[in-house]
Amino acid sequence: QKEVEQNSGPLSVPEGAIASLNCTYSDRVSQSFFWYRQYSGKSPELIMSIYSNGDKEDGRFTAQLNKASQYVSLLIRDSQPSDSATYLCAVTRGVTGRRALTFGSGTRLQVQP
Amino acid sequence: SQTIHQWPATLVQPVGSPLSLECTVEGTSNPNLYWYRQAAGRGLQLLFYSVGIGQISSEVPQNLSASRPQDRQFILSSKKLLLSDSGFYLCAWSVWDSSGNTIYFGEGSWLTVV
Numbered sequence: 001q002k003e004v005e006q007n008s009g010p011l012s013v014p015e016g017a018i019a020s021l022n023c024t025y026s027d028r029v030s031q032s033f034f035w036y037r038q039y040s041g042k043s044p045e046l047i048m049s050i051y052s053n054g055d056k057e058d059g060r061f062t063a064q065l066n067k068a069s070q071y072v073s074l075l076i077r078d079s080q081p082s083d084s085a086t087y088l089c090a091v092t093r094g095v096t097g098r099r100a101l102t103f104g105s106g107t108r109l110q111v112q113p
Numbered sequence: 114s115q116t117i118h119q120w121p122a123t124l125v126q127p128v129g130s131p132l133s134l135e136c137t138v139e140g141t142s143n144p145n146l147y148w149y150r151q152a153a154g155r156g157l158q159l160l161f162y163s164v165g166i167g168q169i170s171s172e173v174p175q176n177l178s179a180s181r182p183q184d185r186q187f188i189l190s191s192k193k194l195l196l197s198d199s200g201f202y203l204c205a206w207s208v209w210d211s212s213g214n215t216i217y218f219g220e221g222s223w224l225t226v227v
Contacts, residue, residue: 090216
């Protein structure tokens with residue numbers, strides 16, 4: 001079982017729709033969760049982080065965390081063609097654990113104009 | 114503000130040649146530093162991380178080594194490159210704060226071993 005799993009996609013949504021990206025993780029000790037966006041040929045850029053169960057909103061992005069189910073998701077409202085990219089989910093342990101992020105393989109999102 | 118610089122951006126190296134990728138961070142002190150590799154169409158694989166000068170942890174056995182000669186400098190090296198070393202190499206940094214341990218990436222280095 002992979003530590004962090006994502007559906008590779010592509011996930012195709014029409015412009016203006018809500019894109020829903022999902023991620024599951026296997027290490028119950030994980031405490032910090034991140035979503036990165038990676039355009040083709042570029043390095044990942046941080047979209048947002050979440051540490052507590054529930055929802056966290058930042059502009060058009062909402063991250064959702066459910067530690068009991070070991071599940072984290074990212075919702076993108078009013079999707080734009082510029083949102084087309086690969087979205088990487090990453091997790092890390094707390095202070096007492098290894099500090100590096102473990103990444104999923106990413107979900108490719110295509111927003112159709 | 115903090116910035117991270119990584120170079121060279123691209124390089125093509127023959128099999129058996131040496132490698133040196135360098136990364137520096139500005140605007141922060143005592144950062145955690147990381148080297149990740151992303152093979153074509155694959156996820157990010159952690160290669161090395163460092164919590165301080167001279168302190169290097171290796172995640173996977175491989176043909177590469179890392180060094181941290183200064184607080185904000187991280188170097189990835191190889192004595193003899195293999196074809197399988199081709200990929201996108203990313204240096205990253207993080208600092209623990211009230212938000213946790215958020216990692217930020219450099220621009221990356223594309224390595225093609227021929």
